[in-house]
Amino acid sequence: MSDTSTFRPVAPYAPLPPIKGEKLKFTLSDPFVPTFLQSALPPSVRDPAQVYASGVKGKQILLENPARESRTKKLNDEKKVRRAKHEERKRTGVLGRTAAKRMGLWNLERDVVKYDTFLPIHHLWLGYMAELLDLAPPPDHDPTRNNNASTIPKLPNAANMHPKLVKADFHGSILTVRRSKNPSLVGCCGIVIHETENTFKLVTRADKLKVIPKQNSVFAFSIPLYAPAPASSLPFPEATPQTQTRDHDHDRVSINTPATTTTSASTSVPTPALELTPSIEFELYGNQFRFRATDRANRKFKAKETIEL
Amino acid sequence: MGKGRKGGSEQVPNPSGITNRDLLQRLNFLYQASVYLQQASTSSSLEQAQTDTRSSKRRRRARSTESIGTSELLSDLSKNYAGSMKAIGAKAIVKMDPVVKRTMCKACNTILVPGTTASVRVKPSSSHRHAISYTCTKCRRSRVIPAPPRRVEPPSNTPAQGPSVSEPYPGESARAPTGRHRKRKRGLTTAVPFFEREVGHVVFRGSHVLLQEVAERDE
The missing domain is CATH 2.30.30.210 (Ribonuclease P/MRP, subunit p29)
Incomplete structure (x- = not known):
């Protein structure tokens, strides 16, 4: 790719050259990952092919860390939900069961009437x-x-x-x-x-x-x-x-x-x-x-x- | 309650012709009963509190639970009556007068008596200058009602000077206003609400006239 483009004058309307290069050409016979492993592993590793076979082949590997929700955002969301609930309750004027109990609604059973x-x-x-x-x-x-x-x-x-x-x-x-x-x-x-x-x-x-x-x-x-x-x-x-x-x-x-x-x-x-x-x-x-x-x-x-x- | 109140001036107003008169009477009864029970509740709790200070510790404990029971029971009943007032009004579409409605807590139906079951505070308000907030002491629910300064009867007078009948805050009038202040006040004052104007209301109790106002003609 590099040797051709440097010497030729730029022809903007010409069709794009076909992408050459082994890097992107993957076939079943010549897959990318094993060759990449061979080149990327440090020389101290003796048998990259075996590393590939045991650790990588046929496995799903996450290439990036999963997107994680930050804790503060989670807390904020919880707070928002709680607040909305509270507002709703305040708007309708509904007492919860615990609140009603605390306020002592309807304990008529005591014999304190005169x-x-x-x-x-x-x-x-x-x-x-x-x-x-x-x-x-x-x-x-x-x-x-x-x-x-x-x-x-x-x-x-x-x-x-x-x-x-x-x-x-x-x-x-x-x-x-x-x-x-x-x-x-x-x-x-x-x-x-x-x-x-x-x-x-x-x-x-x-x-x-x-x-x-x-x-x-x-x-x-x-x-x-x-x-x-x-x-x-x-x-x-x-x-x-x-x-x-x-x-x-x-x-x-x-x-x-x-x-x-x-x-x-x-x-x-x-x-x-x-x-x-x-x-x-x-x-x-x-x-x-x-x-x-x-x-x-x-x-x-x-x-x-x-x-x- | 707005019962029996009519603005009719020419013909003699007839209280029996009012729609839903029986329901209004029922609301009236419930309201009075509710207020009475609320008073009885607070008085019983106060009474017990006074006797508690004198009696011994053990007796005090036994007594206080009983007194709490009594006052709670009475206030519960009072709340129930007020709640049924609301329910009847909603069911039969009989509108309660705002004056009555505002004396009941929106959340727990306690009758709001300033000093005992409600704390009343005047708050500054950006849109009305003043607002009065009534906070229920039982459930801390507060209801804020705008209370803009009323327009003084003779409009030629400076509103800040001279006590007048319709000035709701005599303390406010004593303060010497700055020029800007006075301007704002003039712009914001409102007229006396309709039900407080003397337009010839007739108040009935039962079927006999309790109070008859003479309508002001010079308006």
């Missing part, structure tokens, strides 16, 4: 009910007039209340288990502090937390017939347990979660001596109430008949 702590919530709930159901303000406090004229015509329409009550919030209400498949639950009464899809959690007067399944039980709760007077709201009157309200003006209505209303209105004469307001009692069929409290907000309830229990 009935008196939740009594104000019950009174708040009564106010909410009065507002929701648009209850009339109480008539005159004169007991004689109360008995005769004003209470009876002002009985609110129970059928209008049902769709509102079904969508209402029951945190803070006083529920009593009226009937149940589990007989030991019957008569259990307390303020609802938490409602889940399948249970009510009640605080009883004995400061006990009861988790009561909605399935297979019928609950009862009562709402005063009149809105609480705004002035008398400060000294909270003691809440009356369900069993005592039986002898008052008492309109038993069952909410069969939307449907059938067995309105057996039993209007008895209220006893003014006890200073208890007349109330309406509703029944709540737990079997048909098994939804999350938040799902009930815009749920369409359908009329169903309860056959068993």
Whole structure:
């Protein structure tokens, strides 16, 4: 290659000369590697052909060091992934399980609840009910007039209340288990502090937390017939347990979660001596109430008949 | 809560005509209950802490676990109520008022009470001059809300002098501004937001009127 190019004048458009030279001409009979080994090995090696046969022939050899990821880059990548995860979590506001545990979410199991702590919530709930159901303000406090004229015509329409009550919030209400498949639950009464899809959690007067399944039980709760007077709201009157309200003006209505209303209105004469307001009692069929409290907000309830229990 | 608030001036506003009124009432109830529980939680933890300093060590330990349980339980319930508020609002597409929404932690739904469950700091902001950051003390989540200086009512006055009704930071007005500063401030001031203007809001509790503003006509 060298002797020809030095003497000839350069002809730029001429076709390239064929590449000559043994170096690049490899045939099976005359391969490159053995000859290269012979020339490249130091003279101290006695038999290059044997070195080739034992160490090189038929083996895959990496001619260069493999490309290696630097450690810092690896660390950086890990960091990036971690940060992205963190950002994502921060954006969505999701707590991890460990974080939630550390913050002590939902260890309701300890018996540290106090009935008196939740009594104000019950009174708040009564106010909410009065507002929701648009209850009339109480008539005159004169007991004689109360008995005769004003209470009876002002009985609110129970059928209008049902769709509102079904969508209402029951945190803070006083529920009593009226009937149940589990007989030991019957008569259990307390303020609802938490409602889940399948249970009510009640605080009883004995400061006990009861988790009561909605399935297979019928609950009862009562709402005063009149809105609480705004002035008398400060000294909270003691809440009356369900069993005592039986002898008052008492309109038993069952909410069969939307449907059938067995309105057996039993209007008895209220006893003014006890200073208890007349109330309406509703029944709540737990079997048909098994939804999350938040799902009930815009749920369409359908009329169903309860056959068993 | 924006419940029962109406800007109608000519006809008598009717609270029963509001859409989703029952849901708004429910949200209202949940919010009040949640705030009450949060308060009860902090007060119970404080109370226990006070008694702890007096009682003996062993009793203190037994007591403190109980008190932590109580306050945790109450705050958990409070969070749950606030969370259900959010869920109801999202499900039924009932918008919560921003004023209410901002008092709940975005991450853990704690009711943010400045000093007890939230630390409130005024921070400098490049775009709004001031921003108020509310940091939840439970989960350290912070929410930064821009708080640009409000425009002073009579626009002819120099905004830096004279205390006015709508000046949110009286300390800011006391500082004598440089010329450049004052210019920037003027450019950045914003008007009073709509819900704080007196345009004749009527506030109802239940169905009877609680507060009736007289609309300002001279605007």
